[in-house]
Amino acid sequence: MIKDEITKLVEEAAARAQRAGDLPEMALPPTVIERPQRPEHGDYATSLPLQLARAARAKPLDLGATLARHMPESPAIERVEVAPPGFVNFHLSQSWLASQVDVILEAGPSFAEVAIGGGEKVQVEFVSANPTGPLHAGNGRWAAMGSTLARILRAAGYDVETEYYFNDAGTQIDVFGRTLYARYQQLFGRDVPVPEDGYSGAYMIDLAEQAREKFGETMLRPEGEAPPDQLGRYGMEQVMDWIRRDLADMGVEYDNWYREQTVYDAGYFDKVMELLREKGLVTEREGAVWFATSKLEADKDEVLIRSSGLPTYLATDVGYHYDKFFVRGFDRVIDIWGADHQGHVKPLLLATEAMGIEEGRLTIIIGQLVTLRRGEERLKISKRSGDIITLREVIEEVGKDACLFFFLSRSADATIDFDLDLAKEQSSENPVYYVQYAHARIAGIIRTAKERLPDAEGGDISLLTHESELSLIRKMLHLPELVDVMARTLEPHHLPHYAQELATAFHDFYEKCRVVDEEHLDQSRARLKLVAAAQSVLATTLGLMGMDAPDRM
RNA sequence: GCCCCCGUAGCUCAGUAGGAUAGAGCAUCGGUUUCCUAAACCGAGGGUCGCAGGUUCGAAUCCUGCCGGGGGUACCA
Structure with missing residues (x-):
């Protein structure tokens, strides 16, 4: 990159100036090359003279002139100018610019590539919504961000794997199974309500009907008995298929689909509980098992195993990250989560650090949420309420490319205000x-x-x-x-x-x-x-x- | 209450380790086509960068406080 070359020119100029005694011997700050906003300020610029002025006890403009005088020649640079209050501006030469056309044509798609990753193994995990219902519009944001980030990191020379984590165990799945069974029973005339904490969305009725087609009445149990596991598992597999299909239709591909159940089956859950115990970070009280984060940098402990005996989301997530770092050996892991999971960031970071993962190897990107509306009407996005706008609807309404472009165009720190009416109206x-x-x-x-x-x-x-x-x-x-x-x-x-x-x-x-x-x-x-x-x-x-x-x- | 994010043009948002006269799209108004796609181009208006202090040669950017919005908050994910 030309920017790197200019950085070297500036550093060389400073070194030459020091050797010549025109610039005092002193530690120089890292050379920053910026792009000026105004064309007359050139293609690239550095404010190094302004930064050095005090320590060098010299006027910025004089320092700039000194740097310019010692600047090595380069075929890419036509002109080096010093401008007040103390910038050094670089103008690229026309012939060099024109020559880049051949460089770009020869490079093809690899023109975008830079070699900063050094082949490091990086995992990007994103979306990972529970398989308890179709993806909603908001999930599309993480799909767009994650898949694009993965492509960017590949272009930057990292060895990247993308992953979707299916929570196919745990409480939500139990609720899902009970909801589906209630809907299933209703199809056979039983007067059973959807569980109070269940999923009221109409898609659960569709799933129940599918199940009836497949299983007939064989999934019915005597009234009052627990739902059959097989029914819940079947429903969940269907939902996973929906999710995979919706993502594929958005052009989002994954390298791996990981199941939470693996964390238990492979023994990672037991392993991390043991690890944390050895560190003296596990306590028991009130019938539950706790991660003693208050001994680290948190003001409260976190529950790992509930008094009911069921592990929490955090506990399995720690096991999952044990797999990422110790079993599969990723150098770096990037998780993209919605702001509604913001509270989980600190505990998970503390847990991975406790396991010996160096700071910086796990990055959790918190993305602000998407709010949906049609004109003035605000839409709910929650899966529980049932009244959701699915990702599929949005893709069908505005198109996959517009969807990707729009979701990508805001910083993760900014909430996205998605007006479906506008997206449709503005299509041209x-x-x-x-x-x-x-x-x-x-x-x-x-x-x-x-x-x-x-x-x-x-x-x-x-x-x-x-x-x-x-x-x-x-x-x-x-x-x-x-x-x-x-x-x-x-x-x-x-x-x-x-x-x-x-x-x-x-x-x-x-x-x-x-x-x-x-x-x-x-x-x-x-x-x-x-x-x-x-x-x-x-x-x-x-x-x-x-x-x-x-x-x- | 405490923690995280945000507050920039009428609207939606950029501003890439603090740099030079703060940008784009949409919307509004005006103009451009015997010519490779007018899904385009050119021009105009529009700003106390939430408010008040501080750090700095220099602050939309960093620090503190306040105001406003969103999210989280102690055995749901």
């Missing part, structure tokens, strides 16, 4: 089409060129000197930098914004620069290369978001 004004249209337009240009231009190959990129051409190239060069930033900060929401900027740069070029022009064959060939490069970068960007890059619209 939606930014997602704006971006995809840029890609389709390019495909159209290339089709036209094939029909009208003899021998469109071998363009001379040095002919690319128009301001709009150079702006487009500049914008393309952002992508690897952005992948670098997103992989470090785990913030994929920059991608949709970048996609829009890239599309804007292309549309602007399209208006100002005619590509297919029989009168100017050389220019046409050069611009065809540029356009092909833009198409490649657009497709790569869309691909990182899991979106399609259509050739026609």
Whole structure:
């Protein structure tokens, strides 16, 4: 990346200045290269002189001049300027910019790649909603974020596995089984109510009907007896299929589907209880088993095994993370959770640290929730209430690509306010089409060129000197930098914004620069290369978001 | 009460280890097509970055307090 090269230039300039005695011997702060907002400030800039001024007992502008004087030559840099109050600005050379078109074309999708991961094994776990009902609209946010983050990390050189954790054991599943059995019995005329804490959604009736088709009345037990396990398991398998299908329809693929039951079957649950006991972090009182987090950095203990004998969500989750780190050996694990699970973050982090996992190897991203509305009408999203908007409905209503784009475009820290009416109304004004249209337009240009231009190959990129051409190239060069930033900060929401900027740069070029022009064959060939490069970068960007890059619209 | 997140244009939101004159989309108003897709482009208006202090050469960004919204909160996940 050119940004890294400029960083080296600045560091070399500082070192040369010190050797020459123009800059005092002193520890230098890390060199920060930023992108100025205004074009006249160049393509890249550093405020190093401002930072050094005090310690060096010199004026920032003088320091800037010193750095500029010692700056090594680079074919990429046309000009180095010092600007008040103390910036050093770098202007890229036109010929170097043009040369990047060939670099991009040669690299193809790998143009977005940066080598910061070093092959580290990273797991990204996301969605992991209970298989007690269909995914709701809010779950789509984690699907979009998680799958995109995984692709970003792969592009950044990490060895990534994605995973969905099915809670197929525990209390919620028991409630699910009892609800389904109640609905099932109702189909046979029994007057039994849905459990008070049960799932009132209509999908439970659908499931009961499916079960009746499959099992007939063989799942009926004498009145008042407990529901048969087989019925509940059957219902849950159906729901898991729904979930897998909904995610697939959103273009979200997983490497692994993990079942909570594994934590017990493989003995991880017992293992972590033993580990925590050895550390003296397990106490018993009031008939329950506790994780003594108050001995660590928390103000209260957490229950691991309820007085009923059933383990809590936390306990199995600790066992699950034992598997992630000790059995499967991930270097890093990233979990994406909704803000409604925020209270679980601290206990789980404390538990993994107690097990000897170094700080920083487990990252839990808390994403703020999605609020749904139709115009002014606020919609409930809770699964219990039954009155949910499913992810499937949203995908069918606004389309998978718009869904991905919209869910991705907000920072995890911001709540998403999803107006279904607006999403539908705006379907033609939606930014997602704006971006995809840029890609389709390019495909159209290339089709036209094939029909009208003899021998469109071998363009001379040095002919690319128009301001709009150079702006487009500049914008393309952002992508690897952005992948670098997103992989470090785990913030994929920059991608949709970048996609829009890239599309804007292309549309602007399209208006100002005619590509297919029989009168100017050389220019046409050069611009065809540029356009092909833009198409490649657009497709790569869309691909990182899991979106399609259509050739026609 | 305590803990976490947010508060930036009429609306929805960006602002990438504190940097130069705070940005985008939508909405509003005005303009652009004998020409590769007008699902596009160009222009205009619109801001006390919730409020008040503090740190700094420099704060939307960091710290403290307050106000407002969302989430969590001691054997549900």
